[in-house]
Amino acid sequence: MSCMPVVQFPTEMAQCALFIEGTPAGTLDKPEVELLLQKSTLSSFGRGEKTVTDPAYRSGREIPATNIGFGELEDGGSRYSWKLESWRRSVVETMFPGRQVTLKLYKLVIYEAGGHFDWHMDSTHSDSHHATLLVGLNTSWKGGDFILRRNGVETRADLRPQRTHSYLAPDLQAIAFYTDMEHRVEPVTEGVRIVLQYDIEVVTGTEKEMAEEDFGDYDWPLDVVSTTYSGRTKYLGVVQATADKTAVEEVIDTIKRLHTSGVGEVGFALQHLSRKASIRTEFLKGSDAYLYDRLVRCGAFNVTLRPVVLVESGDDKETSERFAYLFGDYNYDDDDQDRKESRNYEKPSRFHIPKLSAIEKISSQDYIEHTGNESMLTKYRYFGGGMFVRPRLSS
Numbered sequence: 001m002s003c004m005p006v007v008q009f010p011t012e013m014a015q016c017a018l019f020i021e022g023t024p025a026g027t028l029d030k031p032e033v034e035l036l037l038q039k040s041t042l043s044s045f046g047r048g049e050k051t052v053t054d055p056a057y058r059s060g061r062e063i064p065a066t067n068i069g070f071g072e073l074e075d076g077g078s079r080y081s082w083k084l085e086s087w088r089r090s091v092v093e094t095m096f097p098g099r100q101v102t103l104k105l106y107k108l109v110i111y112e113a114g115g116h117f118d119w120h121m122d123s124t125h126s127d128s129h130h131a132t133l134l135v136g137l138n139t140s141w142k143g144g145d146f147i148l149r150r151n152g153v154e155t156r157a158d159l160r161p162q163r164t165h166s167y168l169a170p171d172l173q174a175i176a177f178y179t180d181m182e183h184r185v186e187p188v189t190e191g192v193r194i195v196l197q198y199d200i201e202v203v204t205g206t207e208k209e210m211a212e213e214d215f216g217d218y219d220w221p222l223d224v225v226s227t228t229y230s231g232r233t234k235y236l237g238v239v240q241a242t243a244d245k246t247a248v249e250e251v252i253d254t255i256k257r258l259h260t261s262g263v264g265e266v267g268f269a270l271q272h273l274s275r276k277a278s279i280r281t282e283f284l285k286g287s288d289a290y291l292y293d294r295l296v297r298c299g300a301f302n303v304t305l306r307p308v309v310l311v312e313s314g315d316d317k318e319t320s321e322r323f324a325y326l327f328g329d330y331n332y333d334d335d336d337q338d339r340k341e342s343r344n345y346e347k348p349s350r351f352h353i354p355k356l357s358a359i360e361k362i363s364s365q366d367y368i369e370h371t372g373n374e375s376m377l378t379k380y381r382y383f384g385g386g387m388f389v390r391p392r393l394s395s
């Protein structure tokens with residue numbers, strides 16, 4: 001098992017003060033609901049390249065990050081920054097081991113009775129934005145469960161504060177998930193549901209080196225992740241959909257066998273979707289990151305990542321076969337710079353992709369129509385990637 005696509009964790013009630021446009025609006029454990037409602041605007045969402053409002057699809061209100069401030073009620077220390085750092089660590093340990101990540105507040109969302117948000121993947125706000133963190137504030141509501149879906153497996157999460165012991169104050173609930181996880185918010189039937197939403201960004205290159213100098217080394221080896229995670233997760237369905245060690249060893253053996261039998265290159269689809277520009281080793285997630293790591297570490301392979309496109313062989317959904325081709329090789333405008341630069345890269349043959357693959361998902365009309373919080377320019381849309389494995393020539 002490796003880095004997890006979703007993690008839920010409790011976080012102690014924080015008494016840090018909340019400000020909206022500079023006006024005190026209570027604390028995270030006692031927000032001024034009326035004021036928050038007053039300061040909020042109707043939420044829209046992305047429908048392809050357009051941003052629209054449609055209460056049948058999404059009904060809710062929001063306050064953008066630029067209008068939100070945090071402070072301390074009590075003297076000493078910086079409670080909000082401590083909270084933020086503890087959330088960040090929880091996310092790194094479980095979802096991005098060995099990476100440096102930052103949390104950026106995106107907005108505060110409010111759902112009153114009737115409020116809901118139908119299935120979507122979150123729109124991404126930069127090439128390094130790879131996951132979302134939600135923290136439910138201490139208000140009371142009924143309904144409004146948060147449902148995640150991956151490979152057809154649905155998991156339910158409740159962001160209402162929860163008590164671990166009758167004599168303790170309830171904990172706030174946080175949940176983080178990769179942006180390409182489909183999710184929805186069920187209708188709230190009573191009360192008001194208020195959630196802080198953060199973009200989780202993966203820091204790379206020189207930015208990363210600077211951050212490491214500042215904060216020391218927070219990197220955790222992949223193998224501790226399963227231990228860290230097992231105490232926390234309820235998401236068995238999702239866990240099973242990620243790679244396990246045995247499966248990875250089998251994949252390695254199979255690739256070696258294919259290479260020995262004369263196959264020059266073995267290609268397969270990445271499990272996780274991202275922007276085309278984010279199909280890079282430093283942004284690999286979940287089982288993709290784990291598998292890549294194993295393939296490279298075993299020393300026998302050269303591994304490349306490429307954007308791929310899905311092509312179906314026939315009109316009939318049941319009998320047609322799905323193949324992936326390198327982006328640019330199949331009736332596509334050949335303006336992809338990466339590809340031009342890799343002219344000496346020999347074309348791999350097309351490869352099969354399984355029925356439930358993520359790449360198939362983004363080809364569906366449903367996905368094209370719903371792109372999260374806002375519209376997505378075509379170049380920023382979710383894209384499928386492929387991992388291509390050649391034998392490493394021994395010198």
Ligand SMILES: O=C(O)CCC(=O)C(=O)O
Nearest residue numbers: 109117134146185195373
């Ligand atoms: O309110 C929530 O739990 C999350 C809402 C959501 O999915 C979104 O705003 O993208």
Ligand SMILES: [Fe+2]
Nearest residue numbers: 121122183372
């Ligand atoms: Fe979302």
